Amino acid sequence: MKIYDFLIIGAGSAGCNIAHFLHQEGKTVAVVDREGIAGGASGAAGAFLSPLAGKQNLYNTCVNEALKFSLDFYQKLIPDAIDKKGVLRVINAHFKEEKLKDNNIKYDYLDAKKLQKISKNFREIDGYFYKNAAVLEPMKFCKKLIEGCDYYTKDVKEFTFENDFYTIEDIKVKNIILAQGVSNPLVALPYMQISPIFGLRIDVKTTTAVPFNIHKSISVSTNKQDGTISLGATHERHDTAKTNCSTTCDKCQFYINTEEVQIKTLLNQADALMKLEDLEIVKIYKGARATIKSYFPVIGKIIDYEKSMKKYPSIKNGTKISADTLEYYPNLYVINALGSRGFVFGPYLAKILSENIIRDTPIPKELSTQKLFYKLARTKLID
Ligand SMILES: Cc1cc2nc3c(=O)[nH]c(=O)nc-3n(C[C@H](O)[C@H](O)[C@H](O)COP(=O)(O)OP(=O)(O)OC[C@H]3O[C@@H](n4cnc5c(N)ncnc54)[C@H](O)[C@@H]3O)c2cc1C
Structure with a gap:
C-alpha cells in the first residue's frame, strides 16, 4: 500500500x-x-496565453492577473517550451476600438499596410497588438x-x-x-x-515566418521552437443526442461536422488571416474544454x-x-x-x-x- x-x-x-x-x-x-x-x-490545447481586453470587470481582471502570474511562472519553469512574441487581435464585429476604451492594457494598432510591411503574407486584416502573449508546449x-x-x-x-x-x-x-x-x-x-465545448488543434509546418500569434475566432501561433505552428479553435458541437463525454474526443462519434470538414474549416479560417506557404499537416489533436x-x-x-x-x-x-x-x-x-x-x-x-x-x-x-x-x-x- x-x-x-x-x-x-x-x-x-x-x-x-x-x-x-x-x-x-x-x-x-x-x-x-x-x-x-x-x-x-490539455494535450489538445493550442495553449495560447493572451490578455483579455475590453472594459475592466471582475472577469477580465482575473484573467489578466492570472496571465501575468502564469507567464512569469512558465518562463522560469521551461524557458525553451514557451514562445512569447505577442498576439495580434484581429478586428471583427465583437472586437473594435469601442470595446477597448477604459481598458488599461497597452496595445499598438496595426493596419493592413503596417502588417504587410512586417510580412507580405498577411491578408487584408487589421488589429490590436498586445505584447504580453505567448504560446507553449502543453505536454x-x-x-x-x-x-x-x-x-x-x-x-x-x-x-x-x-x-x-x-x-x-x-x-x-x-x-x-x-x-x-x-x-x-x-x-x-x-x-x-460543466458544459463541454469541443475543439481542434492542427500543428503544421510552413516556410512562412509568422511573427506573432494571431487571433480572430481561431488562433494561429507564431513559429514555435519545435518548428511547427499551431492552429486552434474550440467551436465544435455534438449532435443533440449525446453530450456526455464517455470517450476521448479523437474517438468520438457525435460531432455535427465530420473531421474532414472541421480540418478544412480551420485551415480556411487560418488562410483568411495569413497565407501559410508549403503547408504540411503534422498532427491533429481533439479535445473538450470544461466551462460553466x-x-x-x-x-x-x-x-x-x-x-x-x-x-x-x-x-x-x-x-x-x-x-x-x-x-x-x-x-x-x-x-x-x-x-x-x-x-x-x-x-x-x-x-x-x-x-x-x-x-x-x-x-x-x-x-x-x-x-x-x-x-x-x-x-x-x-x-
Ligand atoms: C482544441 C482546444 C484548444 C484550446 N486552446 C487553448 C488555448 O489556446 N489556451 C488555453 O489556455 N486553453 C486552451 N484550451 C482550454 C484548455 O485546454 C483547458 O481549459 C484545460 O486543458 C483544462 O485542463 P483540465 O486539467 O481542467 O482538464 P483536462 O486537460 O481535460 O484534464 C482532465 C483529466 O482528467 C482525467 N480524468 C477525468 N476523470 C478521471 C477519472 N475518474 N480517473 C482518471 N482520470 C480521470 C481525464 O482523462 C483528463 O486527462 C483549449 C482546449 C481545446 C480542447
Missing part, C-alpha cells in the same frame, strides 16, 4: 499545476489519469509540473473514506483533489454544471449539497448561513472549469488553492465552490 498526502485525479493543466504547488510545499503527491499525462483537453509543461510526484495511469471509479484516509485500490491518501475536466465528477457536484455558465473557474473544498441542505433547509428562503458551517466532504477539493484559458489559469489557481489548503488563506469569492453552492441553493430548484 502506497501512502500520500495528496492524490490528484486528472493530469491536465489543473491537476499538474496543483500537484506542482503542493509538492513545492513539501507534500507527497500522486497524480492519476486514465488517458495519460495531458490526455484530455512538456504538464510533464515538468509533476516531476517529483508519482504518476499512475488509472481510471478511478470510486474511493472510500475511513479513519481519516481515502483508499483507491492500493493507494491511501489523506486528501483528494478532483481535476477531472469534462468527465463526470466522482462525487455529486450539482452546483457546478459564469465563465469563472472553480477551486476549493467540495460542499456536500444534500447534507448541507438537509442541515439548513432555510437557505432556500435566503437565510444567511456561514460557509464554515456547511457540510463538506472530508479533505476533498476541486479545481475545474478552466474554460478556454486552461493554461492562463492553471498556475494562478493552483497557487491560490495550495495556499488555501496549507495556510488557510481565503479563496476569492468569485472562484469559490461556496458561490456556486449558494446560487443553486437559492434557486429552489432542488429540494
Whole structure:
C-alpha cells in the first residue's frame, strides 16, 4: 500500500499545476489519469496565453492577473517550451476600438499596410497588438509540473473514506483533489454544471515566418521552437443526442461536422488571416474544454449539497448561513472549469488553492465552490 498526502485525479493543466504547488510545499503527491499525462483537453490545447481586453470587470481582471502570474511562472519553469512574441487581435464585429476604451492594457494598432510591411503574407486584416502573449508546449509543461510526484495511469471509479484516509485500490491518501475536466465528477457536484465545448488543434509546418500569434475566432501561433505552428479553435458541437463525454474526443462519434470538414474549416479560417506557404499537416489533436455558465473557474473544498441542505433547509428562503458551517466532504477539493484559458489559469489557481489548503488563506469569492453552492441553493430548484 502506497501512502500520500495528496492524490490528484486528472493530469491536465489543473491537476499538474496543483500537484506542482503542493509538492513545492513539501507534500507527497500522486497524480492519476486514465488517458495519460495531458490526455484530455490539455494535450489538445493550442495553449495560447493572451490578455483579455475590453472594459475592466471582475472577469477580465482575473484573467489578466492570472496571465501575468502564469507567464512569469512558465518562463522560469521551461524557458525553451514557451514562445512569447505577442498576439495580434484581429478586428471583427465583437472586437473594435469601442470595446477597448477604459481598458488599461497597452496595445499598438496595426493596419493592413503596417502588417504587410512586417510580412507580405498577411491578408487584408487589421488589429490590436498586445505584447504580453505567448504560446507553449502543453505536454512538456504538464510533464515538468509533476516531476517529483508519482504518476499512475488509472481510471478511478470510486474511493472510500475511513479513519481519516481515502483508499483507491492500493493507494491511501489523506486528501483528494478532483481535476477531472469534462468527465463526470466522482462525487455529486450539482452546483457546478460543466458544459463541454469541443475543439481542434492542427500543428503544421510552413516556410512562412509568422511573427506573432494571431487571433480572430481561431488562433494561429507564431513559429514555435519545435518548428511547427499551431492552429486552434474550440467551436465544435455534438449532435443533440449525446453530450456526455464517455470517450476521448479523437474517438468520438457525435460531432455535427465530420473531421474532414472541421480540418478544412480551420485551415480556411487560418488562410483568411495569413497565407501559410508549403503547408504540411503534422498532427491533429481533439479535445473538450470544461466551462460553466459564469465563465469563472472553480477551486476549493467540495460542499456536500444534500447534507448541507438537509442541515439548513432555510437557505432556500435566503437565510444567511456561514460557509464554515456547511457540510463538506472530508479533505476533498476541486479545481475545474478552466474554460478556454486552461493554461492562463492553471498556475494562478493552483497557487491560490495550495495556499488555501496549507495556510488557510481565503479563496476569492468569485472562484469559490461556496458561490456556486449558494446560487443553486437559492434557486429552489432542488429540494
Ligand atoms: C482544441 C482546444 C484548444 C484550446 N486552446 C487553448 C488555448 O489556446 N489556451 C488555453 O489556455 N486553453 C486552451 N484550451 C482550454 C484548455 O485546454 C483547458 O481549459 C484545460 O486543458 C483544462 O485542463 P483540465 O486539467 O481542467 O482538464 P483536462 O486537460 O481535460 O484534464 C482532465 C483529466 O482528467 C482525467 N480524468 C477525468 N476523470 C478521471 C477519472 N475518474 N480517473 C482518471 N482520470 C480521470 C481525464 O482523462 C483528463 O486527462 C483549449 C482546449 C481545446 C480542447
